[in-house]
Amino acid sequence: MNTLFPNSLRREASIMTGARRGTAVVLGASIAGLFSAYVLSRVHERVVLVDRDEVLGTESPRRGVPQGHHVHGLLANGQLMAEELMPGLTEDMLAAGVPMGDLGGQLRWYFNGRRLAPVRTGLVVVGGDRAVLESHVRSRVERLPNTEFLQGTDVVSPVHDPGASRVTGVRVQARDGGPERVLSADLVVDATGRGSRAPVWLESMGYGRVPEERVKIGLAYTTRRFRLRSDPFGGDVSVNPVATPAHPRGAFLTTLGEDRCGVSLTGVLGETPPADLEGFLDYTRSLPVPDVHEAIRDAEPLGEAATFRFPASVRRRYERMRRLPSGLLVVGDAACTFNPVYGQGMTMAALQARVLRDHLRDGARITPAAFFRATARALDPAWSIAVGGDLAFPGVQGRRTPMVRFVNAYLDRLRHAAHGDARLSEAFLRVIGLVDPPQRLLAPASALRVLRTRTASDEDRNEPSRSGTAPTG
Numbered sequence: 001m002n003t004l005f006p007n008s009l010r011r012e013a014s015i016m017t018g019a020r021r022g023t024a025v026v027l028g029a030s031i032a033g034l035f036s037a038y039v040l041s042r043v044h045e046r047v048v049l050v051d052r053d054e055v056l057g058t059e060s061p062r063r064g065v066p067q068g069h070h071v072h073g074l075l076a077n078g079q080l081m082a083e084e085l086m087p088g089l090t091e092d093m094l095a096a097g098v099p100m101g102d103l104g105g106q107l108r109w110y111f112n113g114r115r116l117a118p119v120r121t122g123l124v125v126v127g128g129d130r131a132v133l134e135s136h137v138r139s140r141v142e143r144l145p146n147t148e149f150l151q152g153t154d155v156v157s158p159v160h161d162p163g164a165s166r167v168t169g170v171r172v173q174a175r176d177g178g179p180e181r182v183l184s185a186d187l188v189v190d191a192t193g194r195g196s197r198a199p200v201w202l203e204s205m206g207y208g209r210v211p212e213e214r215v216k217i218g219l220a221y222t223t224r225r226f227r228l229r230s231d232p233f234g235g236d237v238s239v240n241p242v243a244t245p246a247h248p249r250g251a252f253l254t255t256l257g258e259d260r261c262g263v264s265l266t267g268v269l270g271e272t273p274p275a276d277l278e279g280f281l282d283y284t285r286s287l288p289v290p291d292v293h294e295a296i297r298d299a300e301p302l303g304e305a306a307t308f309r310f311p312a313s314v315r316r317r318y319e320r321m322r323r324l325p326s327g328l329l330v331v332g333d334a335a336c337t338f339n340p341v342y343g344q345g346m347t348m349a350a351l352q353a354r355v356l357r358d359h360l361r362d363g364a365r366i367t368p369a370a371f372f373r374a375t376a377r378a379l380d381p382a383w384s385i386a387v388g389g390d391l392a393f394p395g396v397q398g399r400r401t402p403m404v405r406f407v408n409a410y411l412d413r414l415r416h417a418a419h420g421d422a423r424l425s426e427a428f429l430r431v432i433g434l435v436d437p438p439q440r441l442l443a444p445a446s447a448l449r450v451l452r453t454r455t456a457s458d459e460d461r462n463e464p465s466r467s468g469t470a471p472t473g
C-alpha cells in the first residue's frame with residue numbers, strides 16, 4: 001500500500017461523517033474490484049483486495065486477466081463515469097501517453113464497408129494496452145491509506161453464518177502454500193471475473209440456483225502488435241470495421257502511441273482469425289475495407305499473437321433470487337460478461353461501482369437485493385445492445401421477438417443512413433458509447449432521418465466504400 005494521500009483525497013475523507021463501517025474485502029483486484037474498492041474506501045475503515053496474481057507494479061498482461069493481451073477501449077460513458085469516480089484520471093492517463101480520442105471524430109467506424117459520417121461528439125474513448133489502463137485505475141486505489149492488496153492469494157470460499165443468513169468473511173490461501181485463513185468482513189464483494197464461483201457458493205449455502213442467461217456467439221479474438229512504417233491514423237486513434245451479418249469478419253486497429261499499433265481481428269460462430277502472420281494478414285485482406293491490411297502489410301510484427309475464445313455472453317440474474325445472504329455482492333464480469341466486441345465490460349464495472357457508491361451513501365447496511373435490482377437496471381441497456389446485436393447474426397441461437405427483429409432491421413437502415421448523415425452518426429455513437437439509451441434512436445428526430453433514407457434494395461447498398469459521402473434521402 002502506498003501512503004501517498006493527495007489533498008483532494010484528504011478533503012474527500014474529511015467530509016465523511018458518521019461512524020465508518022468495518023472491513024470490506026474485495027475478491028479480485030482487476031477493473032471491477034478496483035472501482036469497487038475505491039468507493040468502499042470512503043465508508044469502510046479498511047478495504048482488502050485479494051487477488052491470485054501479483055498485481056502491484058504490473059503494466060503487462062497477467063495470468064488472471066488473459067484478455068489483457070487484447071487492446072481495450074473504455075467507452076465514452078465509461079470514461080465519464082471513471083472520471084466522476086476518480087477525478088483527474090483522464091488527465092493522468094493523457095499525460096502518460098494513453099491514447100484517447102473523440103468517439104466520432106477520431107475513431108473511424110465502418111459497417112458493411114461504409115464509414116459512419118465523421119462527427120465531433122465531444123465524448124472521449126480511452127484505449128490501448130489493457131494492463132496500462134488497469135495500472136492507472138489501480139494507482140488511484142493504492143494511494144488510499146485504508147486499502148491493502150493481498151496478492152498471490154486464492155479466494156477459496158465465503159464464510160457463512162446460516163443462522164444470521166450472512167456472509168461474515170472469506171477463506172483465502174496463499175498460492176505458495178500454507179494453511180487457509182479467514183478474513184473477517186462486514187462486506188464481501190466478488191469481482192473475480194467471468195470464472196466467479198458465487199453461483200456455486202450460493203447454491204451450496206442453501207440459497208438456490210442463480211438464474212442465468214446465455215447468448216452463444218462463438219467469438220474468437222486474435223491480436224497482434226506492430227511497429228508501423230507509415231501512419232494510417234492521420235491524427236485519429238482507431239479504425240474499426242465492425243463485424244455484421246453481411247460481413248462477419250471484423251477488426252479493431254488502434255494506435256498504441258508513437259509508431260506502435262494493436263490489431264484485433266474477430267471471428268464469430270466458430271471462425272478463428274489465424275495467429276500466424278501470413279494467415280493474419282490474409283484475414284485483414286478479407287475485411288470489407290482495405291484500411292487495416294494497408295496499415296500493417298509491411299509493418300514490423302512485435303511479439304506473438306494472442307487468441308481469446310469467448311463462447312457466450314452470460315448474465316447472472318442475482319436480482320431474481322428469492323433469498324440472498326447479506327454481506328455478499330457480485331460486480332463486474334462476475335455478474336455479467338458481455339460479448340467483448342461491444343467494448344462494454346469496463347464501462348459496466350464503473351457503472352456498478354457508481355451504483356455501489358449510491359447504495360453506501362445513506363449510512364445503512366447495504367441490502368444485496370436492492371443493490372442487485374439497481375445494477376440490473378443499470379446493466380439493461382448495454383445487455384440489450386449486445387444481445388440484440390448478436391441476434392442479428394442468423395446463426396446465433398436465441399429468442400428473436402418481433403421487437404428484436406424490428407430494431408435490428410431499423411439499426412441496419414440507420415447505420416446505412418448514418419454513412420452520410422453526421423447527426424444520425426452522432427446519435428448512433430452516443431448509444432453504442434452507452435451515453436444515451438437505445439430508445440433514443442427511435443425518437444422522431446432520428447426516425448424521420450432514417451425513414452427518409454433510401455432502402456436496403458438501393459443499388460449501392462452493399463458496395464464497399466471508404467469515404468463518408470454516400471447520399472441520404
Ligand SMILES: Cc1cc2nc3c(=O)[nH]c(=O)nc-3n(C[C@H](O)[C@H](O)[C@H](O)COP(=O)(O)OP(=O)(O)OC[C@H]3O[C@@H](n4cnc5c(N)ncnc54)[C@H](O)[C@@H]3O)c2cc1C
Nearest residue numbers: 028030031032052064067072073155193332333340345346
Ligand atoms: C478479448 C477481449 C477484449 C475485450 N475488450 C474490451 C474493451 O475493449 N473494452 C471493455 O470495456 N471491455 C473489454 N473486454 C471486457 C473486459 O476485459 C472485462 O469486462 C473486464 O476486464 C472485467 O473486469 P473484472 O474486474 O470484472 O474481471 P477480470 O478483469 O476478469 O478480473 C478478475 C480478477 O479476479 C482475479 N481472480 C479470479 N479468480 C480468483 C480467485 N479464485 N482468487 C483470487 N483472485 C481471483 C483475477 O486474477 C483477476 O485479477 C474484453 C474482453 C475480452 C475477453
